[in-house]
Amino acid sequence: xxxxxxxxxxxxxxxxxxxxxxxxxxxxxxxxxxxxxxxxxxxxxxxxxxxxxxxxxxxxxxxxxxxxxxxxxxxxxxxxxxxxxxxxxxxxxxxxxxxxxxxxxxxxxxxxxxxxxxxxxxxxxxxxxxxxxxxxxxxxxxxxxxxxxxxxxxxxxxxxxxxxxxxxxxxxxxxxxxxxxxxxxxxxxxxxxxxxxxxxxxxxxxxxxxxxxxxxxxxxxxxxxxxxxxxxxxxxxxxxxxxxxxxxxxxxxxxxxxxxxxxxxxxxxxxxxxxxxxxxxxxxxxxxxx
Amino acid sequence: xxxxxxxxxxxxxxxxxxxxxxxxxxxxxxxxxxxxxxxxxxxxxxxxxxxxxxxxxxxxxxxxxxxxxxxxxxxxxxxxxxxxxxxxxxxxxxxxxxxxxxxxxxxxxxxxxxxxxxxxxxxxxxxxxxxxxxxxxxxxxxxxxxxxxxxxxxxxxxxxxxxxxxxxxxxxxxxxxxxxxxxxxxxxxxxxxxxxxxxxxxxxxxxxxxxxxxxxxxxxxxxxxxxxxxxxxxxxxxxxxxxxxxxxxxxxxxxxxxxxxxxxxxxxxxxxxxxxxxxxxxxxxxxxxxxxxxxxxxxxxxxxxxxxxxxxxxxxxxxxxxxxxxxxxxxxxxxxxxxxxxxxxxxxxxxxxxxxxxxxxxxxxxxxxxxxxxxxxxxxxxxxxxxxxxxxxxxxxxxxxxxxxxxxxxxxxxxxxxx
Numbered sequence: 001x002x003x004x005x006x007x008x009x010x011x012x013x014x015x016x017x018x019x020x021x022x023x024x025x026x027x028x029x030x031x032x033x034x035x036x037x038x039x040x041x042x043x044x045x046x047x048x049x050x051x052x053x054x055x056x057x058x059x060x061x062x063x064x065x066x067x068x069x070x071x072x073x074x075x076x077x078x079x080x081x082x083x084x085x086x087x088x089x090x091x092x093x094x095x096x097x098x099x100x101x102x103x104x105x106x107x108x109x110x111x112x113x114x115x116x117x118x119x120x121x122x123x124x125x126x127x128x129x130x131x132x133x134x135x136x137x138x139x140x141x142x143x144x145x146x147x148x149x150x151x152x153x154x155x156x157x158x159x160x161x162x163x164x165x166x167x168x169x170x171x172x173x174x175x176x177x178x179x180x181x182x183x184x185x186x187x188x189x190x191x192x193x194x195x196x197x198x199x200x201x202x203x204x205x206x207x208x209x210x211x212x213x214x215x216x217x218x219x220x221x222x223x224x225x226x227x228x229x230x231x232x233x234x235x236x237x238x239x240x241x242x243x244x245x246x247x248x249x250x251x252x253x254x255x256x257x258x259x260x261x262x263x264x265x266x267x268x269x270x271x272x273x274x275x276x277x278x279x280x281x282x283x284x285x286x287x288x289x290x
Numbered sequence: 291x292x293x294x295x296x297x298x299x300x301x302x303x304x305x306x307x308x309x310x311x312x313x314x315x316x317x318x319x320x321x322x323x324x325x326x327x328x329x330x331x332x333x334x335x336x337x338x339x340x341x342x343x344x345x346x347x348x349x350x351x352x353x354x355x356x357x358x359x360x361x362x363x364x365x366x367x368x369x370x371x372x373x374x375x376x377x378x379x380x381x382x383x384x385x386x387x388x389x390x391x392x393x394x395x396x397x398x399x400x401x402x403x404x405x406x407x408x409x410x411x412x413x414x415x416x417x418x419x420x421x422x423x424x425x426x427x428x429x430x431x432x433x434x435x436x437x438x439x440x441x442x443x444x445x446x447x448x449x450x451x452x453x454x455x456x457x458x459x460x461x462x463x464x465x466x467x468x469x470x471x472x473x474x475x476x477x478x479x480x481x482x483x484x485x486x487x488x489x490x491x492x493x494x495x496x497x498x499x500x501x502x503x504x505x506x507x508x509x510x511x512x513x514x515x516x517x518x519x520x521x522x523x524x525x526x527x528x529x530x531x532x533x534x535x536x537x538x539x540x541x542x543x544x545x546x547x548x549x550x551x552x553x554x555x556x557x558x559x560x561x562x563x564x565x566x567x568x569x570x571x572x573x574x575x576x577x578x579x580x581x582x583x584x585x586x587x588x589x590x591x592x593x594x595x596x597x598x599x600x601x602x603x604x605x606x607x608x609x610x611x612x613x614x615x616x617x618x619x620x621x622x623x624x625x626x627x628x629x630x631x632x633x634x635x636x637x638x639x640x641x642x643x644x645x646x647x648x649x650x651x652x653x654x655x656x657x658x659x660x661x662x663x664x665x666x667x668x669x670x671x672x673x674x675x676x677x678x679x680x681x682x683x684x685x686x687x688x689x690x691x692x693x694x695x696x697x698x699x700x701x702x703x704x705x706x707x708x709x
Contacts, residue, residue, distance in 0.1 A: 006516055013508045020505070112331075120603025121335035123528055123554070125563035127677070132567060134540040143540035146506060215505060216533050217560065221332050221371075225502045260509040265499035266471055 005139040010261040011254060012140050018253025019150030020215065022157045022246045023208040024226060025233035027201035030160070032231070033239040034177040035194050037086065037096075040104040042230060043223035044111035045202050049075065049209020050218045051119055057126040064126045065152060068210025072203040079202025082107070083195045108223070115220040123217040131214060149211035154246070156204055161242040163200075173197045177240050232276050238289025247287055251275065321364040322357065322632070324619065325390030327380040327405065329397050332372025333502065333527060336557065338397045340595075340604045341419060341615035342367065347594050348616045348623070358626045370396050377404040385412060391632060394619060395419050397611065399474045406430060415625075415638045417618045418659065420611065422447060422477045425658040432638035433659040436618035438576065438650070440664025441657045444481035448523065450668035450692035451550045451572065452485040455521050458703050462520030462546050465491040468510065468534075469551075470501035475525035478551035482523045494519050501527060507537040514543060521547045528554025535567050546704035549573035555671075556610035558682060565677035570708030572701065575669035577609045577650065578688035580698040587649040591616055607683055617648035668692040670701055672708060 024046060031039040052071045056062040062070075090100040130144035164170035172193045175183040180190045212218060233252060237244025255275055256268040263271075279287065329338030349363045357363055366388050370376045377396065384390045385408070393409060394417040395402040402421035409416035410430045418424060418435035423443040425433045440446030455462050465486050469479035476498065486493055495517040499510055511534065514522060522545040526534055531554035538548065549571040554560050556575060561568065577583055595608045605612075624647075625640045626632065645654045656662030669688045674681055681687060689699035702708035 003516075006512065009512050010509050013506065013512070016508075017506045116331060116335075121331060121339050122559050122603060122605060123336055123532075123557065125532070125559065127563065132536055132539060141541050143508060143537070145536060145540065146508065216536075217529050217563070219333065219336065219529075221335070222502075222529070229503075257506075257509040260499070261513050264497040265504065265510045266497065269500045269503050 006261070008140055010257050012142065013146070013261075014254030014257030015250055016142070016146040016150040016253070017257060018250035019153040020146065020211055020249075021153070021229065021233050021253055022249035023149060023153030023204070023211050025230045025237075025245050025249055026153075026156050026160055026242070027204035027208065028230050029234050029237065029240070029242060029245040030173075030197050030201040030204070033234050033237075033241070033245070034173060035197055036177075037083070037091075037194075037198060038101050038104065039198075039201070040101060040227065041107040041111065042201075042205055043226040044108045045075070045079075045205035046209040046212055046226065047115065047218060047220070047223040048111055049206030050213040051115055051124065051209075051220075052206065053210040053213050054119070054124045054126055054218070057128075058124075061127075064128055064210045064214050065148065068152075068207040071206050071210075075206035076199040076203040079199035080195050082202065083198035087191060087195070112220050112223070119220070121220060123219050124213065125217045126213050128214065145214060149214055152207065152211055153249075156207060157242055157246040157249075160200075160204070161246075164242055169193070169196065174240075228273075232273060235286055236276050236279055238286030241286070241288035244286055244288030251287075320361050322359075322361045322392070322626070323364050323366050323388065323390040324392045324394060324622070325366040325381070325384030325388055326394045327370035327377050327384075327396040327401065328367050329372040329401060330369035332370075333529070334372040334398050334401070336528075336559075336605065337611045338372070339602065340599065340608055340610075340612050341397050343598060343602060343604060344591075344595060344608070344612035344615035345619050347591065347598075348619045352623055358623055359630060359632070363623075366390050370401055372398075372401070374400050374404045377401055378408060381405050381408045392622060394622065395421065397615075399424050399477065400472065402435075403473070406433065409433065413634055415622065415634050415641065417622050419615060419618050422474050423658075423660075425660070429658060431642065431659075432634065434618075434621065434641050434655045435659050435661075436614045436621070436650070436653070438653075438661045438665035440666065441660050441662060443660050443664075444477050445484050446481070446664035447478055447574065447666055448482040448485050448550055449664065450574070450666060451482070451521075451523060451547070452489045452491075454572065454668055454691055454701055455491070455547050456489050458546070458701075463492060464494045464517075464519045465521040465523060466495035466514045466517055466519035466545070467493060467497075467523050467525075468495070468514065469498050469525035470527050470530050471498040472501045472527065474553075475501070475527065475551065478525035479523065482525070482550060486523075491521060499530065501530065504530060504533070507533040508541060511537045511541055511543050515541060519545050521545055523550035524548075525551040526553060528557060528560060531555055532560055532564065535564055535571070539567055544704070544706040544709075546706075547572055548705045558605050558607045558609075558679060561682045562677050562679055565681075566674050568671040569674050570671065570702060570705045572668055572670045572691065572705075575667045575688060575690070576611075577613050578667070578669055578690065579609070579683055579685055580688065580690050580696075581685060582690055582696045582698045583651075585649055585651040586647065588613055591649050606679060613650050617650045617653065620648045621646045621653060665693065665696075667696060670699075670708065672699070672702060 028042045053067040090096040134143040237248030259268040259271040399421045402424040420437040469475040531552040625637045654662040
């Protein structure tokens with residue numbers, strides 16, 4: 001059972017899964033990791049993206065990835081509006097810690113109810129030419145259903161990393177995360193920066209939603225399954241680090257895959273969260289946290 | 291003058307009597323209230339909503355004929371969100387606040403078990419909707435469960451799969467077992483484990499996967515493939531079933547017989563998405579449009595259901611749960627009519643001692659309120675050529691292989707040949 005081929009396939013499956021987790025968590029890494037906004041509704045926005053993708057795929061045959069990218073644009077503006085409400089109602093008055101959390105919980109359930117009313121409670125799936133097909137590179141089998149989300153997730157994390165480190169706006173976001181007052185003294189409006197960053201976070205959530213529905217069927221409450229996982233990836237990687245998010249996601253993906261392959265799938269989640277706990281005990285700021 | 295006053299008083303009294311007679315409270319007293327929790331959201335929400343529609347069709351059918359013993363039927367229900375923790379509170383409210391006359395269960399083992407102690411405590415008849423051996427520990431004599439699993443449900447549920455496997459030549463020798471980590475799936479695979487022992491198949495893989503929480507089944511199925519089983523029995527929920535079927539195709543997993551206890555393959559949306567990937571899978575089934583399964587009333591019921599389901603965005607064909615959701619309240623209604631009583635003990639005794647003609651065929655309850663004899667079909671999906679819905683409403687696509695009495699075709703063996 002412990003052949004080289006088997007180990008290699010488990011590793012590749014884990015990396016593919018990790019890439020998908022990175023896509024799910026990238027937006028949260030921006031909002032929670034950098035801006036300190038506990039957007040517990042992030043998985044609901046992901047699911048919202050899944051349903052938008054489902055709609056255009058079902059009715060117009062649009063490819064899920066293209067649908068995700070197109071819907072990311074209006075999603076950005078939704079994110080901007082949500083942050084404005086959050087800022088004016090909670091952050092501005094210093095009431096963001098508990099009431100802000102309740103706000104995002106409320107938003108989570110609101111999105112679920114909207115999805116139930118609009119799309120019903122049935123399972124929804126999409127079709128694309130690459131779903132259900134696979135290829136082999138030597139002894140390694142690769143399912144396109146998992147490879148496409150891995151690829152898009154990796155590109156998404158890389159683009160966000162380059163944006164945050166190489167552009168003025170990205171550096172401004174990092175600056176706000178480090179010292180909001182210092183950025184303000186340099187003539188930059190931190191609220192505007194945070195608004196844009198939150199909008200980008202929601203846009204990436206919608207792209208991640210299109211990946212989620214490629215991997216498997218969705219129903220309106222499935223977002224709850226991912227709350228723990230996306231926060232675990234963000235915390236494991238280190239708050240505010242996009243590299244950390246990618247590495248953390250890959251570690252959890254590989255850990256799940258190896259556990260499922262060698263010790264049985266029922267241990268997979270326990271091992272993943274065990275790794276998170278050990279990491280936090282040894283390095284409380286996460287792998288790449290400052 | 292006194293005569294006029296008497297007439298005025300009489301007039302007011304009549305007016306008062308008429309108005310009282312037509313108050314909502316008086317109308318409500320004439321209704322038979324049937325209370326239940328139902329999974330209208332959450333993982334079992336899609337099937338739960340379809341079940342509710344079926345129950346509403348039954349209510350309308352009964353009320354169109356004048357109700358039960360002259361009283362109109364009213365359904366009182368709350369969404370349990372597929373959370374067992376919500377169930378006891380819902381039934382307490384139904385009985386103590388809504389004052390329902392009867393209670394029936396929500397959908398699924400996990401949602402039935404928390405309600406059973408309440409039904410027992412109040413001495414009420416409790417019709418169950420798709421509980422797998424839910425009454426095994428309680429042994430409540432007024433519990434009756436409509437899923438045709440049989441008197442020993444955990445074992446009978448999968449016996450058809452093993453009967454089919456045992457008849458093949460050369461006889462398969464090994465089996466892999468995989469289940470979702472939930473009560474229903476665990477029970478299904480526990481039964482399969484016992485059957486594997488009984489039929490002499492060696493278990494070479496036996497694992498559970500986290501439910502919910504498993505996004506990718508590829509590593510799991512690679513481990514199954516490495517164990518090289520002849521048979522692969524799966525107990526899974528819809529999301530997992532889709533993931534398992536796709537991953538099996540992606541990694542080229544080809545046991546000789548594949549399927550067993552996969553929930554979701556019976557849902558039209560999932561069938562339309564998986565299409566040809568379903569070919570060759572042998573799985574449990576409860577109803578299919580096969581010539582051997584044309585029970586009295588089933589087609590009339592499905593016509594009503596299929597007219598309404600698209601409006602409510604529900605499973606458009608409704609072959610899986612809806613006929614049984616209709617049948618379990620149909621049995622209760624027939625018992626009330628037959629006993630001419632609302633007495634729980636009399637109704638319970640009637641249901642226990644008689645055979646009931648329903649849209650899912652003749653139902654006779656036995657030990658622990660389960661069907662006296664098992665009628666869980668094993669169906670093989672054959673000759674599916676497209677993803678269109680019409681493909682799944684045709685005869686010959688979901689071929690009944692077991693039990694013999696309802697057989698509508700032959701098994702294509704091994705699985706790879708039927709793919």
